[in-house]
Amino acid sequence: MGMKIDWAALGSVFGVSLAATVGLVGLFTLGVVGLARHESATATTAGQGGAGTAGLARAGAYACFALCVAAVAYGIRLIVA
Amino acid sequence: MEHITLLLGIVIVTALVFDFTNGFHDTANAMATTISTGALKPRTAVAMSAVLNLAGAFLSVEVARTISGGLINENGIRTEVIFAALVGAILWNLLTWLLGLPSSSSHALFGGLIGATLMSVGTSGVNGGVVVTKVLIPALAAPVVAGLAALLATRLTYRIGRRTDDRATAKGYRAGQIASAGLVSLAHGTNDAQKTMGVITLALVTGGVLAPGSNPPLWVIVSAGTAIALGTYLGGWRIIRTMGTGLTDLRPQQGFAAQTSAATVILASSHLGFSLSTTQSCSGAVMGAGLGRRGGTVRWSTAGRMFAAWGLTLPAAGVVAAGAEFLTGQGSWGVSVVAALLVVLSGAIWLAARRRPVDHTNVNETVTGEPGARTAPAVTPSPASAGDLSTTIPAPPGSTGEPARTARV
Numbered sequence A: 001m002g003m004k005i006d007w008a009a010l011g012s013v014f015g016v017s018l019a020a021t022v023g024l025v026g027l028f029t030l031g032v033v034g035l036a037r038h039e040s041a042t043a044t045t046a047g048q049g050g051a052g053t054a055g056l057a058r059a060g061a062y063a064c065f066a067l068c069v070a071a072v073a074y075g076i077r078l079i080v081a
Numbered sequence B: 001m002e003h004i005t006l007l008l009g010i011v012i013v014t015a016l017v018f019d020f021t022n023g024f025h026d027t028a029n030a031m032a033t034t035i036s037t038g039a040l041k042p043r044t045a046v047a048m049s050a051v052l053n054l055a056g057a058f059l060s061v062e063v064a065r066t067i068s069g070g071l072i073n074e075n076g077i078r079t080e081v082i083f084a085a086l087v088g089a090i091l092w093n094l095l096t097w098l099l100g101l102p103s104s105s106s107h108a109l110f111g112g113l114i115g116a117t118l119m120s121v122g123t124s125g126v127n128g129g130v131v132v133t134k135v136l137i138p139a140l141a142a143p144v145v146a147g148l149a150a151l152l153a154t155r156l157t158y159r160i161g162r163r164t165d166d167r168a169t170a171k172g173y174r175a176g177q178i179a180s181a182g183l184v185s186l187a188h189g190t191n192d193a194q195k196t197m198g199v200i201t202l203a204l205v206t207g208g209v210l211a212p213g214s215n216p217p218l219w220v221i222v223s224a225g226t227a228i229a230l231g232t233y234l235g236g237w238r239i240i241r242t243m244g245t246g247l248t249d250l251r252p253q254q255g256f257a258a259q260t261s262a263a264t265v266i267l268a269s270s271h272l273g274f275s276l277s278t279t280q281s282c283s284g285a286v287m288g289a290g291l292g293r294r295g296g297t298v299r300w301s302t303a304g305r306m307f308a309a310w311g312l313t314l315p316a317a318g319v320v321a322a323g324a325e326f327l328t329g330q331g332s333w334g335v336s337v338v339a340a341l342l343v344v345l346s347g348a349i350w351l352a353a354r355r356r357p358v359d360h361t362n363v364n365e366t367v368t369g370e371p372g373a374r375t376a377p378a379v380t381p382s383p384a385s386a387g388d389l390s391t392t393i394p395a396p397p398g399s400t401g402e403p404a405r406t407a408r409v
Helices: A007-044 A048-080 B006-038 B044-059 B079-098 B105-121 B128-160 B166-206 B220-235 B237-246 B252-271 B278-292 B300-328 B333-357
Strands: none
Touching: A007 B044, A007 B105, A007 B128, A007 B166, A007 B220, A048 B044, A048 B166, B006 B044, B006 B105, B006 B166, B006 B220, B006 B237, B006 B278, B044 B166, B044 B220, B044 B252, B079 B105, B079 B166, B079 B237, B079 B252, B079 B300, B079 B333, B105 B128, B105 B166, B105 B300, B128 B237, B128 B252, B128 B300, B128 B333, B166 B220, B166 B252, B166 B278, B237 B278, B237 B300, B252 B278, B278 B300, B300 B333
């Protein structure tokens, strides 16, 4: 009856899952919200100030998405390897 | 392949049937939230999942050397034991599918192997401690880990997006859900198709066709991958309905949080040395996401039936497998009787399912009625009681716009 429960491994699964899920969902939401802001900024404010905010929001959103894509790529690597 | 006996042939076919039920049982894990939130059309979703399952079956080079992970002593296991185990697992998978309950195909197979081994060689063949470490703890921890992660992620995503219009973010969440669901499908293909390859390979070894320690032949890989992909494509719509709309009402934000949590837990657990059960992770993530939204509820009556199914999976598949093993131990007539019973009982379950069919057309109806429940011609669900629809009347097929339906954007 070799009953050895690897609590350390279970704990790290718990911690990593929690951190990665919350981190990724947060990052992705920032990207989605950033893009939505960008759209509304370009739609409502035709002035120069609006364009600047819009550009910043878009750049930030793309940075968030890039990190999420990297996470998915890492996930695929984990599955394949 | 010239030395394949009739028994071995039966075992291989049975293993592929199990693989098929595994596919359609587990489509829900990857695609239920994607379908219920409308991120993908039902048939597109199952097609995508099937393709990724098939790809997954070929991607992994790691061969499943053990089918039970040390649960039973696989040295000198008889081919009949594998057959009996598969029969128990298939029948449990079909029964839970009929009831629309997500349950673990791996646990069904484990239960079948344990039951058949107990009947065949007694308690010496089963490692009781491993049952706790490989089945019990992973099944208990999975929904807690995935549920908590999904709950916190749902809260966060609503908080960050609270001043943003739902319509503007819908496309983004849709893409996010599809990506997470794709990862779950791919991981499923590598894990679960491997399992069937392991079963067939073990059967070929016990039948003396392959040398011990051999890799699965190409035809085994191809047929196992195809069987699981076919099962996935046919889609266990009954289970998808329970997981996607029965446990809770999911909006795109929640679907995304749930699916990301499930994908993360599956990948993290299988690479940090403590595998957690996939079905339990996905169901837990859906419930966590349900609780994470303000005003969101989990239908605990449905969840309770699902928990009961989880608890029963191992013993129920085990009892059936033990009975099957008892019969196969009587000789070749016993094997024939078990094979005939499997066909008859599977057919009966299929016929019972046909009486209240669930398919891609009605998969998103918020209904978790018991089999045989009344079907009322006129339905007036009150919006105020949307918290618990599991006891209300099923909506007529094809009806649209029922109040409790998940909002589409």
